[in-house]
Amino acid sequence: KQEVTQIPAALSVPEGENLVLNCSFTDSAIYNLQWFRQDPGKGLTSLLLIQSSQREQTSGRLNASLDKSSGRSTLYIAASQPGDSATYLCAVGTNAGGTSYGKLTFGQGTILTVHP
Amino acid sequence: DGGITQSPKYLFRKEGQNVTLSCEQNLNHDAMYWYRQDPGQGLRLIYYSQIVNDFQKGDIAEGYSVSREKKESFPLTVTSAQKNPTAFYLCASSPEGNQPQHFGDGTRLSIL
Numbered sequence: 001k002q003e004v005t006q007i008p009a010a011l012s013v014p015e016g017e018n019l020v021l022n023c024s025f026t027d028s029a030i031y032n033l034q035w036f037r038q039d040p041g042k043g044l045t046s047l048l049l050i051q052s053s054q055r056e057q058t059s060g061r062l063n064a065s066l067d068k069s070s071g072r073s074t075l076y077i078a079a080s081q082p083g084d085s086a087t088y089l090c091a092v093g094t095n096a097g098g099t100s101y102g103k104l105t106f107g108q109g110t111i112l113t114v115h116p
Numbered sequence: 117d118g119g120i121t122q123s124p125k126y127l128f129r130k131e132g133q134n135v136t137l138s139c140e141q142n143l144n145h146d147a148m149y150w151y152r153q154d155p156g157q158g159l160r161l162i163y164y165s166q167i168v169n170d171f172q173k174g175d176i177a178e179g180y181s182v183s184r185e186k187k188e189s190f191p192l193t194v195t196s197a198q199k200n201p202t203a204f205y206l207c208a209s210s211p212e213g214n215q216p217q218h219f220g221d222g223t224r225l226s227i228l
Binding site for chain 2: 004006034036041042043044045046049089091103104105106107108109
């Protein structure tokens with residue numbers, strides 16, 4: 001059974017710092033890996049999707065890497081801003097019963113606070 | 117605008133009562149999903165559906181039921197058999213294949 005772990009559970013940094021969030025998973029047979037942002041009381045916003053054949057994806061100040069063999073992914077946030085404060089969730093996509101659809105297994109999230 | 121609409125935003129359940137959470141999408145996605153989120157935890161999959169009139173149990177299906185009579189709708193019923201229903205419920209959808217899932221804004225269910 002796939003298990004996903006995120007470290008650290010919480011992180012507080014001053015504005016302008018570069019930071020790294022970590023995600024590890026136990027089964028390397030994955031479709032993809034997705035990073036989400038969740039604001040308090042809200043749904044999830046997809047940030048980056050890395051296919052299993054890719055090593056990294058970039059969007060603006062965000063960069064996500066994937067190392068399937070070691071079961072790890074990192075989300076790098078450059079020049080952090082107070083508006084980046086949220087919970088960041090990592091989710092691993094695996095095959096849903098031999099179909100072409102994926103199932104997501106989530107980590108417990110990292111709560112990020114960026115203070116001015 | 118295309119998206120996923122969940123209603124109601126807040127819902128209260130009495131002991132022994134069944135309640136139904138609504139999820140509608142106009143993204144023309146084939147697959148739809150229901151997740152439960154408890155405080156300080158990630159999301160856990162309750163049920164998912166890949167096509168109309170078909171659905172599969174996820175990791176925590178006990179005490180829940182679903183239907184998929186239309187492509188755009190995937191309601192979730194929390195039955196009286198679910199002894200700990202207080203949680204934040206999230207609905208998602210995705211196209212066929214290796215594509216991102218899109219989420220609604222969630223329904224928060226509490227016990228009276």
